Amino acid sequence: MTEGTRPARPRRPALRHSRIWRGEEVTETVSMVDSLRHTPYRNARVRQAVAEEREARASLDLALRVGELMLRCGAGAPQVEASVVAVAAAAGLDNLEVDITLQSLLVQCTSPSGVPLTMLRVVRSSTRDFARLAAVHEFVENLVAGSYDREAAAARLREIRRAPRFWPRWAVRGALGVLAAAIAVMLGAGPTAAVVAGGAGLLVGYAARSLGRAGLPDFYQCAVGGFLATAVAWAAFSLGAVGWVPVSSTEFAYVVAGGITVLLPGRTVASAFEDAISGYSVTGAGRMFGVFLTTAGIILGVATGLAVTLAITHALDLRLVNPSIVSTRQYSAPVVTAVAGAFVVGLAGALSLRSRRGLVVWAGLLCAVAAILSLLVSKVDGLGPLAAAGAAATVLGALGRVLGQWLRAPAMVLVVPASYGLLPGLAIFRGLYEMVNGSKVDSGTLSLQGGLTTLLGAMAVLLAIAAGTVLGDYLGAPFDRRIVQKRRVRSR
Structure with a gap:
């Protein structure tokens, strides 16, 4: 401290009641992992972001086909969205948007280069096939709990889609x-x-x-x-x-x-x-x-x-x-x-x-x-x-x-x-x-x-x-x- 300068006054601690009058936090978009907290896939292992646009498109298509099959088998909108988000999180896709109606499923995300990827599926016919629905649920659980292999996952999903029904x-x-x-x-x-x-x-x-x-x-x-x-x-x-x-x-x-x-x-x-x-x-x-x-x-x-x-x-x-x-x-x-x-x-x-x-x-x-x-x-x-x-x-x-x-x-x-x-x-x-x-x-x-x-x-x-x-x-x-x-x- 030089001569003629005054020492800095110590900063007063913030008043305790200032927290009461503090404004609300800015509303942010809920992350994909947080949106799964009330679902069976709450502990999804999020992979690092995909590096190629082609891989991102293929992973998005896989997630969309999972949702389409669930809609076709009679699942509700919350279950379909949870499964789509869980598969996308396991694949490393971020900034995912999912829009579900009675017969359609629209999914959009951003590629590594910043290009938006949008895919749509329309379900024109549906049936109650709970055995296939249980198989899809087990498939998503295994996918989010282990390592992600897109080709193996796509092959397994094709097996589920083509599997014969349990009952005559x-x-x-x-x-x-x-x-x-x-x-x-x-x-x-x-x-x-x-x-x-x-x-x-x-x-x-x-x-x-x-x-x-x-x-x-x-x-x-x-x-x-x-x-x-x-x-x-x-x-x-x-x-x-x-x-x-x-x-x-x-x-x-x-x-x-x-x-x-x-x-x-x-x-x-x-x-x-x-x-x-x-x-x-x-x-x-x-x-x-x-x-x-x-x-x-x-x-x-x-x-x-x-x-x-x-x-x-x-x-x-x-x-x-x-x-x-x-x-x-x-x-x-x-x-x-x-x-x-x-x-x-x-x-x-x-x-x-x-x-x-x-x-x-x-x-x-x-x-x-x-x-x-x-x-x-x-x-x-x-x-x-x-x-x-x-x-x-x-x-x-x-x-x-x-x-x-x-x-x-x-x-x-x-x-x-x-x-x-x-x-x-x-x-x-x-x-x-x-x-x-x-x-x-x-x-x-x-x-x-x-x-x-x-x-x-x-x-x-x-x-x-x-x-x-x-x-x-x-x-x-x-x-x-x-x-x-x-x-x-x-x-x-």
Whole structure:
């Protein structure tokens, strides 16, 4: 310090309350690795950036084909985006942008030279192939956990795309009949009514496939299916009324409920809800509109079938007693029978969705657990079917996420068939019957307002199932890392 200069004043420490008044941080783009933190691929090993534009284009094409195959097999938008981002991160691609709609997948990134690379895939047809979906999930897990070899990964993906299906066609189609029969048993139907419900399910499935091959949209397929299910149930009920077959008036509703269960858009509702709360508003709105059209088709078909069969009954003066729809409730069967029926529902549902053989039994067990929980919650005073369905679906979603990670499969391949045992097919039919059949409670007919209320309650149960499964999936996410570590230790 020279003469005549003043010593510098020591800098005061910042006041503690200045942090309170400090402005917000600037919002930055979320990195790819951070976007995977709630997914099964949260521990992706990010490779160094690719050095050549040709390699970047080939890796981007690989990630896009993974997403396209998942969309084709029935995966939701969050699962597709997570898989695409995980594959791109493993390949060393950065600045990735992913845009997903119901039928298209758009991916863009920047090459090492700064040139934007954009690729688009359009999925014009889709099917439920859960075995292939599980194979893609395992493929992505192996890719992000180990070293990245694009040529080997592309070859493995081609094997997955071209691999034959696990189940023969007759088994998948027959599973729809078993599913309808098991639903009817859960509701309290006898052996004969269960067989009739299985036949109705097979007929509905055959009609839907035939109309689909003819190019008829899904709305009309659901309408025709609902009509056929109602007509078959009314024919069995008419034969039972004259003493030819042992089918009671109450079992009439069970047969229709089992028949239309194969048409109910349970997974689509869950996908729409999941897409909407995950930030995919356009995709969620599109899926929900599709759910509305599908449900409207079922309602139109069942209502038309009821109107036609009632008119034929009155025209022929058959003197049949109206079915006692008022007394019907879900899970009217004994507890043991209902749980056993739920187990069969899960098995048949997984088989109809072409799941892996090793996952079919687990889907049946999860469906039985969901049925037990629904029964227990419904016994609590003040809690109705809405709370029972929501609570059971939440536990189902959490268990499906944890069990799926342990079995190296996405949660949806277990949760979707297991949730079939919670679908409100009986409530939908009951509301329609109330709307079509009249307005007087004591004589066996109900009001139009009561039918609309019952229908709204059935839709609320559908939404409760969707919301519960999505919430359960989020609750089960924190256990992913621990399960993966234990699985790696077990495999050594």
